[in-house]
Amino acid sequence: MLEVRELHVGYGRIPILNGVNLSVVRGSRVGILGHNGMGKTTLMRALMGLLPVKSGAVVFETATITSMQPHHRARSGIAYVPQGRQIFPQLTVRDNLRMGALRAPDGTMERVLDRIPRLKRLLDRPGGALSGGEQQLLAIARALCGKPKLMLLDEPTEGIQPSIIEEISELLIMLNETESLVIIVVEQNLEFIAGLARRIAVLQKGLIVREVAPTDLHNEQFVEEFVGMGT
Numbered sequence: 016m017l018e019v020r021e022l023h024v025g026y027g028r029i030p031i032l033n034g035v036n037l038s039v040v041r042g043s044r045v046g047i048l049g050h051n052g053m054g055k056t057t058l059m060r061a062l063m064g065l066l067p068v069k070s071g072a073v074v075f076e077t078a079t080i081t082s083m084q085p086h087h088r089a090r091s092g093i094a095y096v097p098q099g100r101q102i103f104p105q106l107t108v109r110d111n112l113r114m115g116a117l118r119a120p121d122g123t124m125e126r127v128l129d130r131i132p133r134l135k136r137l138l139d140r141p142g143g144a145l146s147g148g149e150q151q152l153l154a155i156a157r158a159l160c161g162k163p164k165l166m167l168l169d170e171p172t173e174g175i176q177p178s179i180i181e182e183i184s185e186l187l188i189m190l191n192e193t194e195s196l197v198i199i200v201v202e203q204n205l206e207f208i209a210g211l212a213r214r215i216a217v218l219q220k221g222l223i224v225r226e227v228a229p230t231d232l233h234n235e236q237f238v239e240e241f242v243g244m245g246t
């Protein structure tokens with residue numbers, strides 16, 4: 016469904032991704048693990064078309080999208096929930112969702128809210144007045160209003176209380192299982208990623224250096240040795 020081939024991306028002359036390869040099939044839930052500054056956000060932004068690619072290719076379904084504009088990628092079914100959520104803090108929850116549903120058929124927002132009922136009683140509040148976890152749910156809901164086939168999430172658990180982390184995990188698994196939403200999630204929270212992803216790619220120094228199974232993350236020695244992020 017998504018093929019990333021030998022992707023090179025950088026800022027100015029500074030290389031950050033040095034030939035990333037990643038193959039994601041239909042129905043997947045893929046985790047990407049890596050230390051701070053390893054290029055996880057750079058990879059997500061490049062997949063969404065927010066950063067130019069120096070070389071390599073990105074193929075989504077049957078189309079090569081390597082230099083496609085972000086809004087075209089969104090229309091073809093890729094959604095991006097950025098690190099730090101980036102909802103509109105001054106707009107109400109309802110208007111945040113409307114921004115995501117601009118091109119969606121009538122009733123889309125209501126269907127999304129049925130998936131995330133917690134947001135229903137917050138519709139008239141400004142986005143900025145929500146808790147971090149509620150804002151993350153809002154960011155996911157807004158992305159869902161575009162009816163994506165693939166969702167890219169960048170550190171959705173960052174700074175969020177455990178009860179909502181669990182809720183986010185359950186929501187993403189439900190969307191994956193019932194609506195075949197393909198999920199690629201960047202994380203540093205090992206427990207979250209072990210519960211959510213079925214495959215985990217480790218990003219180090221601009222390369223995916225290996226893939227591990229969720230169960231490997233329960234083995235502390237393994238984590239120390241290969242992921243280098245002991246819990």
Ligand SMILES: Nc1ncnc2c1ncn2[C@@H]1O[C@H](COP(=O)(O)OP(=O)(O)OP(=O)(O)O)[C@@H](O)[C@H]1O
Nearest residue numbers: 026029031049050051052053054055056057058098
């Ligand atoms: N706009 C930019 N201009 C120049 N360098 C940048 C820019 N954005 C990021 N970088 C650098 O690129 C490298 C990778 O950054 P990136 O944000 O992709 O890492 P990350 O793995 O997402 O980190 P984190 O875990 O902190 O979110 C870092 O060294 C960072 O300083």
Ligand SMILES: [Mg+2]
Nearest residue numbers: 055056057098
């Ligand atoms: Mg990042």
